[in-house]
Amino acid sequence: MIFWVNGELREDTSAIAINDRGFLLGDGIFETFYVENGLACEVTEHLDRLYQGLNILDIACSYSKQELAEAIQSCLKRNKLEIGSLRLTVSRGIGPRGLLPPTNCQNTVLITCVAGSIKRNEFPPISLTISRIRRNETSPTSRFKTIGGYLDNVLALKEAKDAGFDDAILLNTKGHIACTSSANIFLNIEDIWYTPQKEDGILSGIYRGIAIKKLKVDKQIILERSLSLSDLEKAGKVLISNSLIGLRKVYSVNITKN
Amino acid sequence: MIFWVNGELREDTSAIAINDRGFLLGDGIFETFYVENGLACEVTEHLDRLYQGLNILDIACSYSKQELAEAIQSCLKRNKLEIGSLRLTVSRGIGPRGLLPPTNCQNTVLITCVAGSIKRNEFPPISLTISRIRRNETSPTSRFKTIGGYLDNVLALKEAKDAGFDDAILLNTKGHIACTSSANIFLNIEDIWYTPQKEDGILSGIYRGIAIKKLKVDKQIILERSLSLSDLEKAGKVLISNSLIGLRKVYSVNITKN
Numbered sequence: 141m142i143f144w145v146n147g148e149l150r151e152d153t154s155a156i157a158i159n160d161r162g163f164l165l166g167d168g169i170f171e172t173f174y175v176e177n178g179l180a181c182e183v184t185e186h187l188d189r190l191y192q193g194l195n196i197l198d199i200a201c202s203y204s205k206q207e208l209a210e211a212i213q214s215c216l217k218r219n220k221l222e223i224g225s226l227r228l229t230v231s232r233g234i235g236p237r238g239l240l241p242p243t244n245c246q247n248t249v250l251i252t253c254v255a256g257s258i259k260r261n262e263f264p265p266i267s268l269t270i271s272r273i274r275r276n277e278t279s280p281t282s283r284f285k286t287i288g289g290y291l292d293n294v295l296a297l298k299e300a301k302d303a304g305f306d307d308a309i310l311l312n313t314k315g316h317i318a319c320t321s322s323a324n325i326f327l328n329i330e331d332i333w334y335t336p337q338k339e340d341g342i343l344s345g346i347y348r349g350i351a352i353k354k355l356k357v358d359k360q361i362i363l364e365r366s367l368s369l370s371d372l373e374k375a376g377k378v379l380i381s382n383s384l385i386g387l388r389k390v391y392s393v394n395i396t397k398n
Numbered sequence: 399m400i401f402w403v404n405g406e407l408r409e410d411t412s413a414i415a416i417n418d419r420g421f422l423l424g425d426g427i428f429e430t431f432y433v434e435n436g437l438a439c440e441v442t443e444h445l446d447r448l449y450q451g452l453n454i455l456d457i458a459c460s461y462s463k464q465e466l467a468e469a470i471q472s473c474l475k476r477n478k479l480e481i482g483s484l485r486l487t488v489s490r491g492i493g494p495r496g497l498l499p500p501t502n503c504q505n506t507v508l509i510t511c512v513a514g515s516i517k518r519n520e521f522p523p524i525s526l527t528i529s530r531i532r533r534n535e536t537s538p539t540s541r542f543k544t545i546g547g548y549l550d551n552v553l554a555l556k557e558a559k560d561a562g563f564d565d566a567i568l569l570n571t572k573g574h575i576a577c578t579s580s581a582n583i584f585l586n587i588e589d590i591w592y593t594p595q596k597e598d599g600i601l602s603g604i605y606r607g608i609a610i611k612k613l614k615v616d617k618q619i620i621l622e623r624s625l626s627l628s629d630l631e632k633a634g635k636v637l638i639s640n641s642l643i644g645l646r647k648v649y650s651v652n653i654t655k656n
Contacts, residue, residue: 143416145416153415153417154412154413154416155415156414156415156416157411157412158403158414158510159510160414160421161552163414163421163487163489163545164428164545164548165545165549165552166545166547167552197553198556229422236512239555239579239580240555252416273534273538274536274537276532276571278530278571279550280531281549281550281553287546287549288424288545288548288550289424289549290497290546291423291424291539291544291547292534292539292546293497294419294498294499295537298456301498313532313534313571
């Protein structure tokens with residue numbers, strides 16, 4: 141696999157410094173793009189969200205959105221990737237010992253891609269359980285794809301898989317439904333669709349936005365609000381979404397466990 | 399600086415792979431050791447806690463505690479470090495795309511060290527404020543030095559510094575006092591010392607343990623329990639502790655802000 145790092149297309153994988161704050165402190169942000177027909181999808185939306193997250197973390201990106209969009213396409217082209225996913229990671233970069241970010245830090249910008257076999261909206265239904273780990277809506281890491289913020293998701297997913305489920309729903313610290321380890325969630329209760337509001341510590345998913353628009357075009361009602369476990373119990377249909385899977389059905393939710 | 403990575407002493411800093419889960423997902427654990435007279439302190443205690451954390455994350459370390467202790471000393475010796483700090487990081491290692499940890503993953507084990515100038519227990523007093531970010535005591539990342547778990551601490555520290563304070567206190571999701579961005583906390587109220595109990599989402603600090611023992615030897619009363627902001631308001635003295643600073647006085651706490 142050929143990857144793009146700090147302006148260069150390379151093949152030697154040891155490209156991250158031992159004192160990169162992404163590796164040391166999870167101090168960075170990423171975006172995952174769906175790739176079809178050799179092109180990254182929703183590039184503008186992903187780059188806008190990336191920049192919003194970088195702004196919250198006070199990381200000044202070394203590359204413009206235009207430069208990143210070009211780098212994304214050059215990486216896909218060199219890898220001859222037709223269908224799959226691409227990840228763009230921006231870590232704060234190399235810093236001295238300690239938590240405090242240095243004032244002038246050279247970011248590490250990394251683009252990698254990998255072939256996939258399933259087109260979005262064609263993934264099979266899955267089962268969900270409820271994670272013991274709560275989503276921390278008080279942290280900016282809950283609203284962006286931060287490197288550090290994903291460890292809780294890794295642990296929630298692992299816990300669910302170990303218990304025989306495909307993924308886990310994370311509630312936030314108030315007990316409201318937030319998301320799964322890597323997807324937004326939609327409940328259908330008496331012919332109305334509901335999805336957690338952004339204030340509940342969710343990623344403002346790119347495909348969440350697409351799904352909301354699609355449902356409205358189909359003349360369905362979709363409301364963004366806080367949702368509880370009892371809403372989940374009442375739901376006749378449950379869907380999850382992210383950029384790679386599109387919309388995906390949930391065939392069972394194990395609510396009794398928690 | 400000469401560092402130790404996966405069994406080798408090296409100087410070329412680009413030693414971390416682009417697909418290392420530590421860099422991609424904050425998926426790893428670290429320990430920071432205080433170094434004095436060319437020796438790492440409390441090595442057994444730190445390695446015990448490291449292994450506990452690795453166990454929670456289900457990461458099987460490629461090296462025994464004895465091997466790590468030897469690697470730590472070889473790294474200090476080669477760097478001729480007399481006083482300072484040493485960091486041991488174990489990431490889950492290289493994995494394929496996606497959150498789920500692969501079953502057989504070769505860890506990345508990294509040891510770096512850096513010279514310091516202040517001995518522990520000699521750091522000047524600091525000011526604290528209260529962070530808007532809550533400590534998520536529902537997550538295992540709150541009880542160990544995980545890579546991912548530190549991003550919230552980075553953001554809390556940065557927020558405090560930007561507001562003119564030296565560090566921030568993080569409350570947990572129940573509103574109980576947890577810790578600062580990198581230290582445990584002790585309050586003295588009417589001649590009794592209090593420190594947050596472990597269930598409140600704190601790191602079981604090595605120096606926290608030392609400080610508790612010291613206070614007991616000095617015939618002082620020290621209790622571990624949940625502490626509130628009103629306890630903090632009542633406190634006549636506030637101390638913080640970690641392995642590098644030892645015990646450090648707090649000269650002011652800005653409670654009104656939150």
